[in-house]
Amino acid sequence: MNTRILKIIYIIFSVIFSSASFAQAVQPNIVYSDNNVRFTVITDGAIRMEYQPSGNFVDNPSFLASERKYPAVKYKLKKGNWIEIETSKMKLKYKKNSGEFTAKNIQITDVKGTKPFQWVPGTKQQHNLGGTLRTLDEMDGDTQRGSVAEAKSGEKRKLEDGLLSKDGWSFIDDSNNFLFDDSNWAWVTQRKNKEGQDWYFMAYGEDYKTALKDFTIFAGKMPLPPRYAFGNWWSRYWSYSDGEFRSLIDNFHKYGIPLDVLVVDMDWHYTDEGRGGWTGWTWNKNLFPDPPKFLEYLHENNLKVTLNLHPADGVSSYEEGFSGMRKDLELNPSTTKNIPWIGSDKKFMTAFFENILRPMEKQGVDFWWLDWQQHPFDKNVDKLSNTWWINYLFFSDKERNSTARPMLYHRWGGLGNHRYQIGFSGDTHMTWKSLDYQPFFNSQASNVLYGYWSHDIGGHTGGHFETEMYLRWLQFGALSPIMRTHTGKSADKNKEPWVFNQEVFTIIKNTIKQRYEMAPYIYTMARNAYDKGISLCYPLYYDYPQSKEAYDFKNEYMFGKDILVAPVTKQSENGFAEIDVWLPEGDWYDWHTGTLLKGGKVIKRNFALDEFGMYVKAGAILPLYSDTVMNLNGNNEDYIVTVFPGREGSSSIYEDNGNDKSYEKDFAVTELKSLRKGNELQISIDARKGKYQDMPDSRGYSIKLMSSVMPESVTLNGKSLSFKYLEDEFAVLAQLGKLSCNEAKNIVVTYPAGAADLTNGIAGKSRRIAKAIEQLKYKDPGIVLIDELGKMGSINEAILYYPKNVNELVNEFNKNYNELPEILKKQKLDSEKVQWFLKVIGYEKY
Template sequence: MMKKLILAFCMLQGILLSLGAQDMHQNIAYADNNVRFTVISDGTLRLEYAPDGKFVDNKSFVAVNRLYPDVDYKLKSKGAWIEITTSKMRMRYKKDSGQFTGDNLMIEAVKGAFPFTWKPGVQQKGNLKGTYRTLDGMDGETQTQTWVADTKKGEQLKLEDGLLATDGWSFIDDSQGLLFDNDPDWEWAKERPANGGQDWYFMAYGHDYKQALKDYTLFAGKMPLPPRYAFGYWWSRYWLYSDKEFRNLIDNFSTYQIPLDVLVVDMDWHYTEKGKGGWTGWTWNRDLFPNPQGFLKYLKQNDLKITLNLHPADGVAAYEENYTEMAKDMGVDPETKKTIPWVNSDKKFIRSMFKNILGPMEKDGVDFWWLDWQQGMFDPKMKNLSNTWWINYAFFSDMEKRRETRPMLYHRWGGLGNHRYQVGFSGDAVISWKSLDFQPYFNSTASNVLYGYWSHDLGGHIGSQIDPEMYTRWLQFGALSPIMRTHSQKGAKLNKEPWVFNKEYCDIIRETIRQRYVMAPYIYTMARKGYDDGISLCRPMYYDYPENKEAYEFRNEY
């Protein structure tokens, strides 16, 4: 009987999936030898010009969906102009006039829709901004450290442009964007043909920002729903912890009845190459963790999820425990003790890493990885391949392929399209009121690129001591942030364990963490809504009050 029920369920599921597939279409409204226009939604068009007649059907880093729901539109192609009209806009292109320019292409609002007129070259005036790769060394919006490559000391942080603007329209140029190669086993990066083509997306939405984001997910993909445990409390501290010290820490959380879901183990868990400095390592430090498997088993017995910090950039050195296996896979003689370089675009190398190093540690109990990539922004072997963007994809997609559990990653923002690989690590901000003041705004603008799961170093990272009042306020902000994780740089005076503060602050901190768990069912439900609709947990007030100037001016409210 049970087998029959299972079979019936599978058949029904197949029918539903089939129906869903039948409801999706290419929606190509017009195509000739050199141009192709696709209606993604009533507010979104894809516009392609291919001088050699070869259009791109592969997924791109930005656009991973090529099939869309039915859209009601009208096409007029008689005469000299092609005209496509939806409920929100009208596009006109002059036939056989070559690449798109301000002379042969125009998109404008239809009567009754939010008014605009756009031609190629027209610039937005009211972009509502997106996010940025890192807050490393930032004191509020100002760079105070010289060791960070993104900005110079004293410079103000310039957030990337986002998907939304008060202009009521947005334009995305994907003409130079890298593609996926359609490998059914594991899709990998490939360069786009250098044929002088244009691959554009135009979005018209007026001030219906929520609809714009949902339309974006139609071609750019959804925000994955993180596992339930991600919305609990995370403990993280850059400290030379030993196995015993971690066990004492966990015992104290239990004694003080403070809930904890995720333990973040920073980079000192592993050895680094002696005499060479650096942060890369793949072998447990047996001085601190004599029995790594036993340590991980203990954490599992305490219902904790574990992530380890990785700085992969320096590759795999000869002293690593699994070096021999890696070397053989890569065709390197292990006797040469030659370091195996980390090359993100090398699928053979990445496969070997998961087979020989990362996969076995996952079997021992590591739940997800903290990718702390900071060095070398671009791959040495593939032009324009962002190391940050691609390493995020490689790790997340590997988890999708190999694991039965819902994948999660903890990493730095790599650019448009990285919303498909949560959760973000915002970097090493300065311990200051300025930093605390800036982070609510930083949370909310990230939703404008669907990057809805920033994890900040609550309480700040860079500093010499902790102000209990500041830290308590910061933690309260963290309870109303997507991810609640404390962290700090290595320093004896930067201990944020709740019980090291006096009773007044300890009680407030404890209660703040416990209140997070009271809100968790609501937070998790709204995270599912984010998956469905593209609306982040923490979003700006102008999503709901787009005509109120206060919704734009009071930027720390979300």
């Protein structure tokens, strides 16, 4: 081998092994280790720093850091008197052999091109963006009205710190956290070396989304809930009987209202002295004579069921499972003493699940509502949070012993609890203040990856029931992670949809049905939360970190990547609720009125009772269902690929089995794209990629074009398609038919030249005017409408009969709308009626 080749080989090896070169870490990414110090690069923006005077480093997962193996990361390592580790986002320096970490021997700074910072131990964040709270029990907005473990009545509650800060970095001290042992069912264990340091540092600047993804690398992902969890949940604190529940479900069917989950509150078990109480484990046979048959009935109706649990009082001798518990715990066969709840006792918990819960799960209970409220800490393990620990126990038991996808419904226990969805926020007060607080509370929880809060829609306690407040709460609930109505045990707080008048009933039904139409989009975004750590509801500053308004407009949030929500959380005046909405740069489509709005500013919007603030990115293409879907258990529903006005958009459809545990690898994705070029709109539905169990080979597909005039033609893969006009939505629907999911579909829509603009809110305007004219007839039964006003009131019907004339009809409507005050005077309405008419359609505010 000649000298030249030897030199080349030497240079290559020098580069690979040089302490100053970029290197690929070998799992688990330990960059530097000596007798007392260990540094592990998790990602280019996250690093673990350990100091152990004994030299016994911790490899077991902790309650926070459940993952110990990480993808390879590029870094630079330089050894000398100072250990230097540099990634693309930060540079760490530690003085070698200088002992425990202090402000004198370790620091982390930014690298060129990232947001400047300098951190040493003891540095305090100045601008933490907040996280969440264990519970909203007895809260009225952000004010505590009844005492809980963390606060006294009258206190203003402040959110716990979250993982993100405007400082651009975050520090997490995991030194005193509990660990999991190596047993088959990983159990709590305490650290042996209490004097050690186990720290995590994250550098991210304004890239909040990447910070959350980095956190999942060492703290675990947000599990994907079953698909049914995103449907409608019926819940009420009420001592329903078997027969009353059957009547309730019959009414859901009768009135065509979708339903997926039935929540049975604590009266499923005996609550009277000597047979039960707040804690109970035995079915109340007076209300449920045959529980297995009741559960069978629910499943026959495609419903999932959860039961409310308050475990704190343990297991009493009168419970059906007591004898089995006594035997498994090897207690005296004659004892009738209560078996206390000790969550840290593995033998107790094993016996509890086997004798108390497993029999009911076999009967058909799908998941548990863990309504834990009592003593904060475990009786045997000091400082072990009962909330955190039993959330893990219930979720992991389901994970280990069920073929179904695990799900739990409970309170927040602290960092790491994002691995055990879904949250129950507790008994909030029935007030506008509570409603106004919850959108902010929802989105902020994404800062600790707790992305699935479920609130008592309509409020639970305190205050008084108001129909308008309930409707606004329901509308917000439909655009929340979980849609669950609930209320306290009070006869005057019944929220069954059919007890309201026709107008309110219709709004309730339509709100729930729109939730179901959006299910494919919602489920796709939930998968995104699993993959990337970005919750379904997240703050605007994730996408617009440099905009002050993204932080100031706290109630606004993104609902997935394409929809901005500005919920109505205040009472209306004169039939409309007016709110200020900040829309980021770009164009946004107001879904409920059909108005395309320019962003980059704050605008005033007003909402009738059946409208709420949903703003879709211009050009977005969203996967939706039709309004015929009543339940999310099925997996072969038709897709309506819906295109919103704008130049271009892209999205995807995520599919899986819906309720299996193998969704990490067993799933399929279909990419969607749209592009407008002049008078031509091109839409592509790519061939589906991936597979999962029981995957349908074909589906029905349709294309829906929002705020669209009648096209000249629509083609699918070059062949002509028929299409129809949806006059109420001013939209076009083209049914593609039942097609193979594994083949690409290319749709071309050709529009006539000079088409009318339908993005000025005509859908909302025409709806309001038709309603006002109907009301006007009651004020003046003998009124004969002049042509201009009459045509405005019947434009939807005119389009129904003459869809090809939509251009002409819309242009005439727009002209008359601009002249409406004069037209009303021409109608010979007096000034009072003119002002009334303009007010009820929100004319001066539109």
